[in-house]
Amino acid sequence: METDIRPWGQYWVLEDAATHKVKRIEVKPKGRLSYQYHHHRSEIWTIIEGEATITLDGEVYTLGPSEVFRVPQGAKHRLENKQDTPLTIIEIQYGTYFGEDDIIRLDDDYQRI
Structure with a gap:
């Protein structure tokens, strides 16, 4: 597997297929991923444990388990x-390409490109 x-936590790839990719993502307390977008995929996030603060196109949402x-x-x-x-969270990616190089970072706490 x-x-x-990553600086914000870690992830595990649970499934990697031609049509989708599934990850288990754990974000450390007070951690956050970069503000980003993707050219080739959409994502569906299911909150498993904890409370997620999600920013989507400038709007902020708070979600809990399930x-x-x-x-x-x-x-x-x-x-x-x-x-x-x-x-x-469990993340399901759908699209035509699932490589990590399809992460276009707009803002990052850890100065990654």
Whole structure:
């Protein structure tokens, strides 16, 4: 199983197919991913544990366990954990390409390009 450690937490690839990719993502307390978008995929996030603060095209949403959020292809988005406990989500990616190089970062706390 592919895994990757990032400054904000880590993820595990649960399934990688031609039509979709499934990840388990854990965001550390007070961690947040970059404000980003994708050219080739949309995403569906299911909150498993914790509270997610989600920014989508400038609008902010707060979701808890069992809630689902859709990120359309090309939409600017960010996932954040403002809590003192870990945030865990399942992410399902749909589209034509799922490579990490399809992350277009607009703002990043960790100065990644």
